Amino acid sequence: MTKRALLIALLVIILAPFASAQAKTPGLIAITNARIIPVVGGEIPKGTIIIKDGVIAAIGADVAVPPGAEVFDATGLRAYPGMIDGYSSLGLVEVSGVAATVDSRETGRVNPQARALEAVRYDSMHIPIARSNGITAAVVAPSGGLISGVSCLLRLDGWTNRAMAVKAAAAMHIELPGLRGARGGFGGMGRGGAQVRADGPTLLAELKELFNAARAYEKRRDAAAKNRLLALPEYNQTYECLLPLLKGEMPAMISVHSERDIRAAIAFVRDEKLKAVFYGVEQGFKAADEISKAGIPVVLGSLYDLPPVWEDGYDALFRNPGLLAKAGVKIAFSSSSASAAKDLPYHAAKAAAFGLDKTEALKAVTINTAEIFGVERTLGSLEKGKAANIVLADNDILELRTNIKRVYIDGREADLSNRYTELLEKFKRR
Amino acid sequence: MKNSKRVSSLLALSFITALILAAGPPAGDVGPTYAIRNCRIIPVVGPEVEKGTVVIRDGLIESLGPADKVKVPDDAEVVEAEGLVAYPGFISALSNLFLEQPARPEGQAAPTEVPIQAQPAAAEDRFPPGPGLFVLDQLKPKKAAVEGFHKAGFTTVLVAPIRGVFQGQSVLLNLNGEAFQPMVLRNGAALHINFTTERGSYPSSLMGTIAHIRQSFIDAEYYAARQTRYAKGPAGLKRPEYDPRLEALVPFVRDRKPVVFQCNNLEDIKRALKIIAEFKLNALLAGANEAWRGADVLKKTPIPLLVSLDFRPPAASMYVTQGEELRKKAEAEIYPANAAALAKEGIAFAFVSAANADGASVLRGVRTAIKAGLPKDEALRALTIRPARYLGLEQALGSLEPGKIANIILVKGQIFDDNAQVTKAFVDGVLFRYAEVSK
Amino acid sequence: MKKPLLSCLLGFVLLAAAALPASADGGDILIKNGTILTVTKGVIVKGDVLVMGGLIKQIGENISAPAGVRVVDATGRFVLPGIIDSHTHIALAGTNEGSEAITPEADVGTVINADDTSILTALSGGVTMVHTMHGSANPIGGPNVVLKTKWGRPSEELVVKEALPTLKFALGENVKQSGRTVQPGQIQRYPATRMGANAIIRREFLKAKNYMEQWDRYNKAAAAKNPPKNLVPPRQDLRMEVLAEVLRGNMVARCHSYQATETLEFMELAKELGFKIACFEHIWEGYKIADELAAAGIGISVFADSWAYKMEAAEGIAYNAGYCAKRGVLVSINSDSGERIRRLFNDAAKTMKYGGLSEEEALNLITINPAIQLGVDRIVGSLEVGKQGDIAIFNEHPMSAYTRCDMTIIEGDVYFDREAALKDREEAAKKAAAPRDKGGVS
Structure with a gap:
């Protein structure tokens, strides 16, 4: 081969991608021949989705592929909306046993000033693993104390924490006591403490006082702002940070577990006129009608746990979601984890094995979650105008054996490589 | 039962030896003599006595039986026990x-x-x-x-x-x-x-x-x-x-x-x-x-x-x-x-x-x-x-029998009834009196 | 029958997971019309399994029930061998003798707790056998025990005597006690490094060899025609006795390890000292040394994907189990937990996605593979005529996320029956709603 010929060949190789890109319109993608499960609206056995500028521009059985579109033939694949984790510690916890890598729990009991977004490690090794299993958004929540802080809702793609934020402030987290002390983890010993240890109603009374103090503070502050003769109250960060919650600009996400505390929390939410989401809710099935009537949605805790109260039955956590849904409660699932965030769909499937309708199970990892956090205009289903968060899977997305073949987040094809695959590939080369 | 006898035979033997030695002429202080009269006797070993007498001498049971068969010794202090029941003292x-x-909290x-931490202090x-x-x-x-x-x-x-x-x-x-x-x-x-x-x-x-x-x-x-x-x-x-x-x-x-x-x-x-x-x-x-x-x-x-x-x-x-x-x-x-x-x-x-x-x-x-x-x-x-x-x-x-240690309780009522009361107890022949509590 | 009081009490106890205390010598049962996943002999799409006297008597189609034998209709359901957990700590009163680093005398077989409700939890997930182990606090822990999850039966009946005797070893962060803060007045326990852990294991085995030699010499001298007058036997040492059993090959090592180096070095140690390793526990970096493990014929008992809870688990990839299995390592999925034990089938299914195992290969990880690891594959681990009638019935394929265990049978006796449990629950609810009567014990 002559030098010239070589140069031309080289140029062809280098320029080839540009050549094809020039023929295509950037950000214009057509996914064709997919079995589309849009979650909202009926299933489309064989359809096309058009993505334009990060948004679903068209979806349907008879959608034409626009010129210039990059086409992905999804024959044999199903298209789902990206799943949303209703409660996680993604980016806050890296290696749970190494304190230096844990940023989820602030010291002290009342921390409304703590904002998860400001601590999220956006290149956490757990995020790509969750993403490669079809989870495209997650609530990242602080934990511990009575008021744990403010969660954020992230899209699981982006080069900085701020770039990932769908909602910088998703909810204010309040924690009522759990139903049991020792957990049935390692060893399976030491359980049996079925009693409710700490007192939920007492904590709610404490919150009430705190909220009143914050409202009084606001009143003095605002009055002093209008009238310079009035003394300006000293700046109080706790009160300041509680105000968005008290004004209904941000929901309270209340971790509540026992039947008694659930009832108390319903009354509390009503009395304080809060926008609220319940989290955990292990004994929810015992007050399902009340929760439903109060219109408070529920994000379920991990189902990878034993029933905290023996008398509730061995399958209490598994059938709880089904019973709540049946009573008309809007439910969403959560991983309640960072290292096991990828397991979100399996919690939903487990509940489906114990009575939850399968379609409802799918909603509870997609559109329900979006609605609960007020992002249903952009997330949670495959509909025209929504963000193009699309997962292409070779099987039912809630199934353990299913492989996720492609993920789009805001119309960009996401990188599905992760810590697992990198290490595997490295040692495969051995 | 066979086993429990075996269990204690050796010890019993040594104790009998001790008793035999003790049965000789009393040395030093001699304890008082009591005659408990008109009580119902439940001796555990042997027949019940509806109305009887128990004689205690120097810490031991000297005799017991129906009132007409057991003589009250001249030196005895009489303990009138009409309406009381005599049992052998209980053994824990x-x-x-x-x-x-350390006390265990109620209901726990x-x-x-x-x-480890619940054990008593190092003192x-x-x-x-x-x-x-x-x-x-x-x-x-x-x-x-x-x-x-x-x-x-x-x-x-x-x-x-x-x-x-x-x-x-x-x-x-x-x-x-x-x-x-x-x-x-x-x-x-x-x-x-x-x-x-x-x-x-x-x-x-x-x-x-x-x-x-x-x-x-x-x-x-x-x-x-x-x-x-x-x-x-x-x-x-x-x-x-x-x-x-x-x-x-x-x-x-x-x-x-x-x-x-x-x-x-x-x-x-x-x-x-x-x-x-x-x-x-x-x-x-x-x-x-x-x-x-x-x-x-x-x-x-x-x-x-x-x-x-x-x-x-x-x-x-x-x-x-x-x-x-x-x-x-x-x-x-x-x-x-x-x-x-x-x-x-x-x-x-x-x-x-x-x-x-x-x-x-x-x-x-x-x-x-x-x-x-x-x-x-x-x-x-x-x-x-x-x-x-x-x-x-x-x-x-363990029973009311002559020769045994005078551990006796006198009870108003049957001991296992809810309102029964122990009013007197003899231990080694020493009398303890307890006031009756009216209910 | 023989214990009216007991059975009545159990009747109350089991309201949440109904099962009647079964017979001591094995029951009879016929399961009809299920999809039979035999594990070793393929799948029968519509078949029956007959268990008589606790053993599988017949597997096939159109088996009719001998008189008086209970028939379970498994139409539309999946029938598989009882699930085996190769590594748990359930049903024990205490897990670790952590006060010292070397405690082979501390035998978990002496502290079985048949009252542990984790047994019920295990049954509700189709688990019929567990390898319940000494904890991982010590380089050399204690002997482990294999149990059947026969809830309600006396503890001695739970023990599987046919199983391989195993001794627990541990390496890495737990034995270094790197997660423990040494309080004022306390001293750091030796070993505090992986170097020390290896050295102390080597030391104890060399001591055990010395101990064996002393007894050997004594026995020989005592057996001589004219034994020396001042001959005194050595002191009998329970600690050394157990290590001697390992050196004699009567007991095999089950070693908790995470990292590649410590694992390879333990293999070297076993070669050097002459003992046998049956299995490595957890071994998150198994995929890095899959070829060495396969070549040595050493099995691994691992989590599916519970990782990143400590530094040595930070490279624990979900592909570990599946990849090692593909490379020829005998792999089982364990729970190590009184909760995870009821969803081992979910964990096994994950190897299909991470590792590309087939349905059958994935199911092996919780049935025949752990049975081989525990040396009980002749009696359990698959549905074969002659094996013990340990069976789980699931409503969907056990490797589906939507599956649920409906019934668990051990040696022909039903120990978990979801339908009965639900009925009992309903009745209990009715009873609770009705005005209370004062009923006595029996």
Whole structure:
């Protein structure tokens, strides 16, 4: 081969991608021949989705592929909306046993000033693993104390924490006591403490006082702002940070577990006129009608746990979601984890094995979650105008054996490589 | 039964010798003589007497029988007991009376393994637990406890140490006053072993404890064998080193001195039985609250059972781990029925007060067991002749018979009825009077 | 029958997971019309399994029930061998003798707790056998025990005597006690490094060899015609006795390890000292040394994907189990937990996604593979005529996320029956709603 010929060949190789890109319109993608499960609206056995500028521009059985579109033939694949984790510690916890890598729990009991977004490690090794299993958004929540802080809702793609934020402030987290002390983890010993240890109603009374103090503070502050003769109250960060919650600009996400505390929390939410989401809710099935009537949605805790109260039955956590849904409660699932965030769909499937309708199970990892956090205009289903968060899977997305073949987040094809695959590939080369 | 006789034969023998020696001409102080008249006598061994007389002389029962057959001696102080019932004083073959101990909060399940931090403070370390500890050295007088026990019918208690795996050796006391020395029936009555753990050191787990108990008995046997051999002919043999801990264990592995295993649940009973068989120990099983669950095993290997009157189920029991409702039921109904079930299966046992220092609630416990189906005469034997036999003292205690120690309670009403009251108690022939409380 | 009081009590106890205390010598049962996943002999799409006297008597189609034998209709359901958990700590009173580093005398077989409700939890997930182990606090822990999950039966009946005797070893962060803060007045326990852990194991085995030699010499001298007059036997040492059993090959090592280096070095140690390793536990970096493991014929018992809870688990990839299996390592999925034990089938299914195992290969990880690891594959681990009738019935394929265990059978006796449990629950609810009567114990 002559030098010239070589140069031309080289140029062809280098320029080839540009050549094809020039023929295509950037950000214009057509996914064709997919079995589309849009979650909202009926299933489309064989359809096309058009993505334009990060948004679903068209979806349907008879959608034409626009010129210039990059086409992905999804024959044999199903298209789902990206799943949303209703409660996680993604980016806050890296290696749970190494304190230096844990940023989820602030010291002290009342921390409304703590904002998860400001601590999220956006290149956490757990995020790509969750993403490669079809989870495209997650609530990242602080934990511990009575008021744990403010969660954020992230899209699981982006080069900085701020770039990932769908909602910088998703909810204010309040924690009522759990139903049991020792957990049935390692060893399976030491359980049996079925009693409710700490007192939920007492904590709610404490919150009430705190909220009143914050409202009084606001009143003095605002009055002093209008009238310079009035003394300006000293700046109080706790009160300041509680105000968005008290004004209904941000929901309270209340971790509540026992039947008694659930009832108390319903009354509390009503009395304080809060926008609220319940989290955990292990004994929810015992007050399902009340929760439903109060219109408070529920994000379920991990189902990878034993029933905290023996008398509730061995399958209490598994059938709880089904019973709540049946009573008309809007439910969403959560991983309640960072290292096991990828397991979100399996919690939903487990509940489906114990009575939850399968379609409802799918909603509870997609559109329900979006609605609960007020992002249903952009997330949670495959509909025209929504963000193009699309997962292409070779099987039912809630199934353990299913492989996720492609993920789009805001119309960009996401990188599905992760810590697992990198290490595997490295040692495969051995 | 056969076994329990075997258990105590050796000790009984030594005690009889002591009695024979004591039966000679009295030396020193002579105790008073009493004649209890017109009482109903329930002697436990022998026929009941509807209206009779009991004569007490110098701490012993001299005679008893129907009023017309027993003469009131001239030197006797007459105790009029019309309307009262005379019983032999009750024996608790296991208690922690006169010992400081952390109380268990009401309603809380008994722990299977004593948590390390819950053990008593280090201040008590001048009595480190171990087979060589004699609990007598750490007793503190408690008049109220004696009174309380008298009022519940108890005149004799075995006091056992409470800490450690090898807890030490107990003392058998007649509750005859306030000074301990005159109370002692036998010091070093038994070695007490508990399936618990040691504080911050080996063994820290139950499986370690079991290995530790076994290794200790192996070592004691090895020690005894070497010592014996050396004593026979030391020439050419290296002198085995003196070891106080092993030395204290030798009588229990070699001479069948009694060993009491504190069993917190059915599994502990099985664990104890294995160790007892391995080292051919002369043993008693304390705790035994779940003995009914092991009726099959216990029928095969009859070993004296000391059944506690504390009906709170142990923490690891399946009656606790399956919810509060079942735990409550277990405490109220299932565990109190243990004694009745054992009686029904023909398994003999004695009741013990164990850690409970409140006499009244101990007696309430007996009444609860009776309400749960235990025949009253079984209950009575379990508090009198049976523990006497288990402790090798059936010649001296446990029934109202001439020649026995004058431990007698006089009761207004039947002792197991809710409103019965002990109004008088004789212990070693010493009279204690208790005011009747009107209800 | 023989224990009226007991059975009545159990009747109450089991309201949440109904099962009657079964017979001591094995029951009879016929399961009809299920999809039979035999594990070793393929799948029968519509078949029956007959268990008589606790053993599988017949597998096939159109088997009719002998008189008086209970028939379970498994139409539309999946019938598989009882699930086996190769590594748990359930049904024990205590897990670790952590006060010292070397405690082979601390035998978990002496502290079985048949009252542990984790047994019920295991049954509700189709688990019929567990290898319940000493904890990982010590380089040399204690002997482990294999149990059947026969809830309600006396503890001694749970023990599987046919199983391989195993001794627990541990390496890495747990035995270094790197997660423990040494309090004032305490001293750091030796070993505090992986170097020390290896050295202390080597030391103890060399001591055990010395101990064996002393006894050997004594026995020979004692057996001589004219034994020396001052002959004294050595002290019997329970700790050394157990290590001697390992050296004699009567007991095999099950070693908790995470990292590649410590694992390889333990293999070197076993070669050097002459003992056998049956299995490595957890071994998150197994995929890095899959070839060495396969070549040595050493199995691994691992989590599916519970990782990143400590530094040595930070490279624990979900592909570990599947990849090692593909490379020829005998792999089982374990729970190590009184909760995860009821969803081992979910964990096994994850290897299909991470590792590309087939349905059958994935199911092996919780049935025949652990059975081989425990030396009980002759009696359990698959549905074959002559094996013990340990069976689980699931409503959907056990490797589906939507599956649920409906019934668990051990040696022909039903220990978990979801339908019966639900009925009992309903009745209990009715009872609770009705005014209370004062009923006695029995």
